């Protein structure tokens with residue numbers, strides 16, 4: 216240290232506005248959960264992350280093993296990937312940008328649009344990354360509450376839009392409520408002349424994507440992912456469908472190699488095996504309906520119908536947090552949020568039939 220210099224650390228160099236930033240509350244890895252319980256990882260029933268417990272296509276493993284180019288950087292222009300995604304979605308390639316999960320698209324859009332003090336609107340309760348990302352980018356989040364049935368109060372959204380509003384984030388199906396935005400609601404949001412980011416992470420479980428509308432609208436972005444329907448959450452592969460001028464802006468600001476080579480290989484192999492993956496999606500939908508019926512019979516739960524791969528339940532007796540903890544002791548992991556409006560709720564991801572059966576048995580054991 217230079218004589219007389221005072222040690223100040225580096226905290227003062229970090230952006231002051233980030234002191235207020237609330238960290239994303241992540242879910243814990245299976246190995247950590249298993250080690251804490253002292254059981255093998257295979258015994259964990261992991262229904263807390265909306266992952267696809269059928270896993271990826273076997274062709275993904277084969278393609279990853281066979282690929283011979285991991286020493287070469289990926290294509291910064293994402294040519295093969297964008298062409299394959301354009302073909303899959305049915306829109307021209309210049310509308311597509313791929314990312315390391317759809318989370319990265321949320322981040323790129325926020326970075327491209329938000330100046331300090333600009334606002335985004337999110338429709339609570341909803342996916343936590345919108346408020347997180349706006350905060351990291353120096354933006355403000357204006358939260359507009361959904362109605363008790365989780366539909367969007369479009370008039371309240373219209374009242375919340377002001378000169379500094381840049382983006383409305385709308386997940387459809389919404390996480391954690393599982394309901395969709397109607398076409399009428401989407402049209403009303405698009406009338407508000409700000410960017411509408413329609414997050415369709417779970418659309419394969421509901422059908423009715425609005426991606427095909429993007430070329431006709433100047434302020435619509437649709438986000439999609441391979442994490443849910445294709446079982447690639449660990450690989451990190453998502454994409455956005457957007458007006459070409461926004462796609463150009465995101466391509467210009469993204470890290471050049473944002474989608475790594477294994478992710479590209481895995482996406483292309485998944486698209487080649489889409490029928491098998493869609494068969495898994497159908498299994499999950501079937502299991503969702505069976506699980507909904509079973510949960511309806513649990514006397515202290517009130518589940519909501521869902522169009523995604525999870526079911527939100529109100530806990531009507533005892534505390535939702537205690538329920539989460541007691542199931543956890545039995546190796547069954549669900550999501551509890553503890554956020555305003557969701558304090559008495561848990562969210563159950565839909566796994567395979569044996570996971571639902573294990574959950575139901577444990578729910579009977581821990582009944583308050």
Ligand SMILES: Cc1ncc(COP(=O)(O)O)c(C=O)c1O
Nearest residue numbers: 316317318342390416440442453
């Ligand atoms: C609504 C919503 N959007 C996006 C994501 C993130 O997807 P990805 O894994 O592609 O980053 C999730 C993940 O749970 C989600 O619930």
